[in-house]
Amino acid sequence: MPLVSFHDVGKTYRSLQGVDDVAVEHFNVEIEAGEFFCLLGPSGCGKTTVLKMLAGFEAPTAGHILMEGRPVRGASRDRAVVFQGDDSLYGWLTAIENVEFGLRMRHVGKAERCERAMHYLELVGLKGQEQKYPAELSGGMKQRIQIARVLANEPTMLLMDEPFAALDAQTRSLMQEELASIWRTTRTTVLFITHDIDEAITLGKRIGVMRAGPRSQVKGVIEVALNGARSRTDDVFLQYYRQVHDMIRDEVAKAMAK
Amino acid sequence: MYGGYALGFVSLFLIWQLASLYVVSSVLFPPPTVVFSKGLRLVRNGVLLEHLSASMQRILAGFIAGSLLGIPIGLAMGSFRPVRKLLEPYTEFLRFIPSVAMITVAVIWFGIGEGSKIFLIIYTTIFIVILNTAAGVSAIAPNKIRAAESLGATRAQIFFHVALPATVPYILTGMRLAMANSFTTIVAAELIAANDGLGKMLWDGRLFMLVDEIFVSLVTLGLLGFAVDRMFRWSIYAFAGKYSPAT
Numbered sequence: 001m002p003l004v005s006f007h008d009v010g011k012t013y014r015s016l017q018g019v020d021d022v023a024v025e026h027f028n029v030e031i032e033a034g035e036f037f038c039l040l041g042p043s044g045c046g047k048t049t050v051l052k053m054l055a056g057f058e059a060p061t062a063g064h065i066l067m068e069g070r071p072v073r074g075a076s077r078d079r080a081v082v083f084q085g086d087d088s089l090y091g092w093l094t095a096i097e098n099v100e101f102g103l104r105m106r107h108v109g110k111a112e113r114c115e116r117a118m119h120y121l122e123l124v125g126l127k128g129q130e131q132k133y134p135a136e137l138s139g140g141m142k143q144r145i146q147i148a149r150v151l152a153n154e155p156t157m158l159l160m161d162e163p164f165a166a167l168d169a170q171t172r173s174l175m176q177e178e179l180a181s182i183w184r185t186t187r188t189t190v191l192f193i194t195h196d197i198d199e200a201i202t203l204g205k206r207i208g209v210m211r212a213g214p215r216s217q218v219k220g221v222i223e224v225a226l227n228g229a230r231s232r233t234d235d236v237f238l239q240y241y242r243q244v245h246d247m248i249r250d251e252v253a254k255a256m257a258k
Numbered sequence: 259m260y261g262g263y264a265l266g267f268v269s270l271f272l273i274w275q276l277a278s279l280y281v282v283s284s285v286l287f288p289p290p291t292v293v294f295s296k297g298l299r300l301v302r303n304g305v306l307l308e309h310l311s312a313s314m315q316r317i318l319a320g321f322i323a324g325s326l327l328g329i330p331i332g333l334a335m336g337s338f339r340p341v342r343k344l345l346e347p348y349t350e351f352l353r354f355i356p357s358v359a360m361i362t363v364a365v366i367w368f369g370i371g372e373g374s375k376i377f378l379i380i381y382t383t384i385f386i387v388i389l390n391t392a393a394g395v396s397a398i399a400p401n402k403i404r405a406a407e408s409l410g411a412t413r414a415q416i417f418f419h420v421a422l423p424a425t426v427p428y429i430l431t432g433m434r435l436a437m438a439n440s441f442t443t444i445v446a447a448e449l450i451a452a453n454d455g456l457g458k459m460l461w462d463g464r465l466f467m468l469v470d471e472i473f474v475s476l477v478t479l480g481l482l483g484f485a486v487d488r489m490f491r492w493s494i495y496a497f498a499g500k501y502s503p504a505t
Contacts, residue, residue, distance in 0.1 A: 057404050077410030088401035092423045092497070102409035105419070153409050 002030035003068060003157065003189055004054065010062030011049050023049045025215040027063070029208055031157075036183055036190045038200040040248065041210030042255035047193045051161050054191065055081050068156075077102065080150035082160040086142040089134040095145050096121060096130035102153035120148040123182060140171040147179070157189035164199070176202050180230070197248065201240050202230050209247045212254035220247055288470045293477060296470040310478060312454040316372065317440045320379020325433055327380070328387030332429070335388065336395025337421070349385055357382035357443045361450055370451035375444065382443040383436040387429070394428025395421060426497055434490040441483050 009027040012020050023046040031037045041047050052058045054065055056075040065072040067079070080102075081088075090098055099117040108116075121130055124144040134142050143163050150158055164172045180203055183190060194200050200207045207222045224240055231237060271290045278289035288296075300306035335342040335349075357378050364381075368374035398421060406416045448457025456475045463472035 055404070055408055057407075075404065075407035077408065079408055081405065081408045083401045083405065085401070087399035088405040090402065090420065090423070092426075101406070101419075102411075105406075105409060105411040105415050149405075149409070155408075159408075 001069060003033040004031040004191070005029070005066045006050070006054075006063070007066070008063035009050075009053065009060045009065055011046070011053060011058065012061045022215045023213060024217065025062070026217050029218055029221070031189060031191060033189055034187045036192065036203055036205045038192045038194055038204030038207045039210065040194055040197065040200040040204075040207050040244065041216065042212050042248065042252045043195055044255055045210045045213040045251070046216040047195070047210060048161055051081075051159050051191065051193050055079055055159050077106075077153055078156040080153055080155035080158055082143070082146045082150055082158065082163045084162045084165055086134060086139065086146075089142060089145060091134055094131050094133055095126060095137065095141075098134065098145050099130075099148045099152050101149060116152050117148070120152040123151065123185075124148045125178065138171075139167050140175060143167065143175065147182070151182070151186065151188075155188070157191065160190060160192045162193050162195070165194075165196075172199075173202075179203065197241060197244050198232065201226075201237060201244065202232070207244060209244065210251070212251040219251065222247070286469055288473055290477075292470055293473040297474040297477065300471070300474055306474065306478065309454055309456050309459045309475070310482070312452075312458075313444050313448065313456045314482075316375040316455070317379055317437075317444050319372075320376040321383050321433075321437060321440050323376070324380040324383025324436065325387050328384040328432070328436075329391055329429055331384075332388040332391025332432075333395060333422075333425070336392035336425070337417075342392065349388055352381075353385035353389070357439070358446045361447050364447070365451050370453075374451070375447050375455075378443050378447050379440050382439045383433075386436045386439065387432040390428050390432025390435070391425060394425035397428065398424045427494055430490060430494045430497065434487065434494070437486055437490065438483065441479060445479065 006027050006029045010025045011023045013023060014020055027046075027050060029037075029039075039047050039050060049058070053060050054067075054072060056072055056079065059073075072079075090101065093101070096114070096117050099121055100113045103113040103116060118127075118130065121127060124147050126141060126144050126148060129137060129141060134145065137145070146163065164175050167175060176199060183203075192200075192203055194203075201224060204224055207224060209219045209222065210216050211219045222240070222244060226234075226236060226240075275289045275291065278284075278287045297306065331345065335345055360378060360381055361374075364374040364377050368377055402420055402424060403416060406420045411419065444455065445457040445460065448455035449461050452458045456479055459475040460472055463469065463475065
């Protein structure tokens with residue numbers, strides 16, 4: 001049984017003028033426990049809508065989403081979310097206090113809380129920065145706090161909504177490598193949303209390519225048979241790049257044409 | 259920073275001194291030296307302190323009560339749509355009636371004692387605190403709430419650990435504006451009906467042509483307001499400065 005399955009999931013938004021806008025329709029995907037699943041698609045195709053529904057922030061208007069066989073209802077600590085921007089961080093708390101947040105809400109003792117937070121801060125390379133406030137840290141470091149914050153809470157799966165999209169190219173590729181290595185050690189299930197082919201192949205075990213919106217759905221799923229650290233200049237990597245690129249090119253063109 | 263302030267104040271008093279000596283040389287416009295020596299005398303005989311503490315006590319009582327009432331109302335209005343719809347007619351109607359216009363009613367209802375003054379300060383404080391608090395709640399980034407939900411926080415925890423701290427800078431800003439309004443209101447109220455206070459001092463100065471006493475009262479109001487406002491700015495900075503250095 002897959003960890004998460006989307007069955008004919010649809011989401012329709014109604015505008016203030018009463019016009020229906022179907023963001024996703026007949027969306028079907030299954031995510032296995034322990035896998036790194038990338039959802040790739042042109043901008044405006046409803047990738048984030050899919051993530052919000054799985055996170056429980058929004059309910060589907062059609063179909064249903066199952067996690068461990070049970071329908072998803074509302075947000076829960078088994079599905080942690082890493083957001084694109086830094087507005088989800090608590091500016092009045094230090095880095096370590098942000099990371100401890102989930103544990104503190106569950107009344108985990110101070111010593112254990114601190115120890116676990118420090119462990120994950122170290123894992124994301126933020127040792128020595130724990131007493132700083134988010135505003136004192138760079139964009140890349142803020143995303144590291146977010147990642148440490150969700151890892152420290154030990155969720156069943158991570159939902160990541162283009163977490164590196166706002167970072168500069170160098171920091172982004174560094175963060176991708178770090179995330180890949182963190183995933184190899186923790187083997188947490190990840191749903192990673194991106195519009196970047198390169199990023200999807202660098203990180204994903206499987207890549208779900210989405211059609212251009214509206215009424216978007218999965219066009220196809222590509223399995224990436226690359227193990228360990230992946231090199232962008234590797235021949236196999238480039239073959240995958242071409243394959244994904246061919247699949248998504250028409251969709252990007254459609255998205256641009258609108 | 260402090261050097262700049264000091265220089266600014268020195269130049270203010272210097273210009274005032276020169277203006278009163280050479281430009282409008284008149285008993286109706288005493289120079290700062292005269293005002294300060296008069297002020298010093300009023301401090302020594304305790305008169306200034308008496309008026310000052312009378313005004314300050316009224317302001318503090320009304321300001322604290324108004325804030326204590328306004329903050330929870332603002333939080334409720336910002337958090338729950340029905341509450342906002344229900345209370346907005348009150349706040350939107352009453353906030354356009356200036357507290358100075360309410361003096362007559364306050365005196366009729368509560369007499370010329372402390373009651374009417376405290377009522378007026380509450381009145382002048384509460385709406386601004388409500389409005390700012392409610393605005394602060396609706397300005398919270400939705401992702402802050404969502405992150406807390408998916409980290410396992412309960413609704414009550416989200417309120418106390420996310421919504422409330424995120425709103426504190428707005429609450430403090432509302433209180434800071436309310437404090438400035440309180441100064442206006444208390445002077446107006448004391449001008450019309452009071453036995454003591456800085457406003458009463460102004461009124462007596464006019465009655466008995468004690469121009470220097472009028473100026474002592476004015477300078478005291480200015481300095482007091484400045485000091486209290488600094489305290490607020492400092493506390494806003496201490497709390498919020500970490501993520502909004504612009505304050």
